[in-house]
Each structure stands twice: as C-alpha cells, then as structure tokens.
Amino acid sequence: MPLWLAAAAILSLLIPLALLSAPPAPSADRLVLGEVRLLWGRGEQNTDPDLLHHRERWHCVLREAGPAGSNGGALRVLSSADGRVWQSSALLRLPGEDLRRPSLCAAPDGRLLLAAEAHSTALPGPPPRTFLWSSADGRDWEGPVQPLEAGLLLGPIRWHLNRAYSLAFDAWNKEPLRLYSSPDGLKYTVHAPDLALSGRRTQPVVLFFRRDGLAVAAVSSAQTRLGEARAPYRAWSWRPLEPGAQPLAMAELADGRILAVAIPAGGAQSLALGWLDPSAAEWTPSLSLPWKGAQNGAALVVRDGTLFMAYGSEHEGRSMIYWAEIS
Known part of the structure; x- marks a missing residue:
C-alpha cells in the first residue's frame, strides 16, 4: 500500500476518536463560579449587602448588628480598589433605631446615595421610616433626610435618564404599591399612584431598568x-413568576440577557443564579452558591x-458577607 494511503487510513481512524474525546463546546447559558471569599464578617451579624462600582472603586453597604434577636442595627460602608482588600469607610447609626435593608446607588452628578429602613427599638414606637444619606466620597455622609412620610418604605433606588425611581409600600399593607420618582434622589413624589398589584407585599422588592428602557420589577407576596x-412607567402588567422563586437582585448582560439571583421555590436552603425571561415570566436556575x-x-x-x-x-456558622465572581 502506498505510504500516503496508509497515512490517510490512520487519520480516518484517529479523527473520530479525537472528536469523541474533545471537551464539549461551552454553552452560552453556562455559568462558571470562580472564586468565593469572605468580604466582611467583623460584626456579630452581617447581612443585607448592596454593591456598587463607581469612579474606579468598589463600594459595599451592609447591615451590621449584635447577636441574633438584638435590635439597633447600623450601616457599615466599605470600599475597595480591587474587590479583594476592603476598608471600612463609615459606620452610620441612628439612636433608638434599627437600620435595615440598605441600598446604594450613584446619582448622575457623582454623589453616592444610601437608603435604609429605620425601625424603632422602643415599644410602642413611631412607624417605620425610610432615611437617606448622601456622600461625595463614601466616607463623609450628609443626612439623614426622610424622603417620605412615616410608614412608607422605599425600596432600592434605581436611576434612569437622570431620574431616580423607587417602589414603595406602606408598612401595614393598607395602601397600594406605588412608584415614586425624584430629580435629585432625595425628594420624592408619587409617579404612579397604583401599580395594580393586589395582596400583601413583603421585602425584598427589586426594581431594574433594562438598557432599552423597559422597567422590570419583582415583588414578593404569597x-x-x-x-x-414602558415609559412613562405608569401602566404596569404583572404575572406570577415561574417557578415561584424569590429574586433578590437582577443584572443585564451586554447581549441583553438578564441574570437574577434568587431563593428557589419551596423554601429550599439554597441560593442560585439563573436566567430571567421577563417576556415569559420565567426564571431558570443555572448555578448554586454556597x-x-x-x-x-444579595447584589449583582x-x-x-x-x-x-x-x-x-x-x-460558615454565622451571618457574614461573601464575594463571588462568575463568568
């Protein structure tokens, strides 16, 4: 047999074997968990983080409190140049108040805005309120100011086209869910008086603007x-989210797909990242986290x-804040 025919015969046998042993092509929907590491754990309880990258620095705010069951939570503000080494920038307290569910955002003029619920530690005490602080650098904070009347609680603040928006509901679930807006992030007025969502609402409330201007919200209830x-964000349509997960945060990728971190349905002791399809009102889990x-x-x-x-x-034994990188 000529040498070239023998070589061709050998190649015809090797190529299928190589194809069988080759690793599968990566899926565009596959999420790969990189490093997971402790971000902060110096308080006895460390919960409710929000995360922001602004002016080449990372900023994180969280609730820091004493032992489980104690009141008097404070807001710890952290900053980092690389996401690995974190320094405490500020610790915000209000005497007689338990500060909860902080959220962080950057205004178009560069200010950092921090919002949190304040629950009185006295019984009986005043109704829950929302307070806001502002800062130019994350270290020195002005405030607090109270943007709404007592009993109304603002959700996380999100900016779109130089205007701040937030979903808000009353602490007793007697009033309809409303959308508020603000030109400066500090003074809010009713933007949509009734979002036509019946039933009792509970935290977390998630609000998110896609790059094409579509507003997406997730509200927990039964x-x-x-x-x-769509703009002007006064007419909302609602559907049950399948399969009943509870989103904590959302983020849009460059290709327009949306990722949401959520607690799966059924109260399972797990936290997962998954793909959110607003048009179908479906969330598909893809990656579980420790x-x-x-x-x-959680924040994304x-x-x-x-x-x-x-x-x-x-x-790892008590409430602490973790940092994860996913590709």
Whole structure:
C-alpha cells in the first residue's frame, strides 16, 4: 500500500476518536463560579449587602448588628480598589433605631446615595421610616433626610435618564404599591399612584431598568410577581413568576440577557443564579452558591464581562458577607 494511503487510513481512524474525546463546546447559558471569599464578617451579624462600582472603586453597604434577636442595627460602608482588600469607610447609626435593608446607588452628578429602613427599638414606637444619606466620597455622609412620610418604605433606588425611581409600600399593607420618582434622589413624589398589584407585599422588592428602557420589577407576596412597564412607567402588567422563586437582585448582560439571583421555590436552603425571561415570566436556575440561612440579601454588578456578587450567608456558622465572581 502506498505510504500516503496508509497515512490517510490512520487519520480516518484517529479523527473520530479525537472528536469523541474533545471537551464539549461551552454553552452560552453556562455559568462558571470562580472564586468565593469572605468580604466582611467583623460584626456579630452581617447581612443585607448592596454593591456598587463607581469612579474606579468598589463600594459595599451592609447591615451590621449584635447577636441574633438584638435590635439597633447600623450601616457599615466599605470600599475597595480591587474587590479583594476592603476598608471600612463609615459606620452610620441612628439612636433608638434599627437600620435595615440598605441600598446604594450613584446619582448622575457623582454623589453616592444610601437608603435604609429605620425601625424603632422602643415599644410602642413611631412607624417605620425610610432615611437617606448622601456622600461625595463614601466616607463623609450628609443626612439623614426622610424622603417620605412615616410608614412608607422605599425600596432600592434605581436611576434612569437622570431620574431616580423607587417602589414603595406602606408598612401595614393598607395602601397600594406605588412608584415614586425624584430629580435629585432625595425628594420624592408619587409617579404612579397604583401599580395594580393586589395582596400583601413583603421585602425584598427589586426594581431594574433594562438598557432599552423597559422597567422590570419583582415583588414578593404569597407568590412572587414579575412586573413590566414602558415609559412613562405608569401602566404596569404583572404575572406570577415561574417557578415561584424569590429574586433578590437582577443584572443585564451586554447581549441583553438578564441574570437574577434568587431563593428557589419551596423554601429550599439554597441560593442560585439563573436566567430571567421577563417576556415569559420565567426564571431558570443555572448555578448554586454556597449558602445557608434566611433572607440575608444579595447584589449583582456586571463589569468587563464578569458578574460580581455580594451576598449574605450563614454557611460558615454565622451571618457574614461573601464575594463571588462568575463568568
């Protein structure tokens, strides 16, 4: 047999074997968990983180409190140049108040805005309130100011086209869910007086603006409901989110797909990242994270093609804040 025919015969046998042994092509929907590490755990309880990348620095705010069951939570503000080494920038307290569910955002003029619920530690005490602080650098904070009357609680503040928006509901679930807006992030007025969502609402409340301007919201009740609205964001449509997960945060990728971190349906002791399809009101889990506990909060930031996440968990014995990188 000529040498070239023998070589061809050998290649015809080797090529199928190589194809069989080759690793599968990566799926565009596959999430890969990189490093997970402790971000902060110096308080006895460390929960409810929010995460922001602003002016080449990372900023994280969280609730820091004493032993489980104690009142008097404070807000710890952290900053980092690289997401690895974190320094405490500020510790915000209000005498007689338990500060909960902080959220962080950047205004178009560069100010950092921090919002949190304040619950009185006295019984009986005043109704729960929302307070806001502002800062130019994350270290020195002005405030607090109270943007709404007592009993009304603002959710996380999100900016779109130089205007701040927030979903708000009353602490007793007697008033309808409303959308508020503000030109400066500090003074709010009713933007949509009734979002036509019946039933009792509970935290967390998630509000998110896609790059095309579509507003997406997730509100927890007996069943999590997903809402959508186009500008001017006064007419909302709501549907049950399948399969009943409870989203904690959302982020949009460069290709327009949406990732949401959520607690799966059924109260399972797990936390997962998954793909959210607002048009179908479906969430498909894709990646589980090391997690244990109740609703300890989570936040997502997409930067340079990588998803960064801060979340609270008790899987190492007590409530602490963890940093995860996902590609």
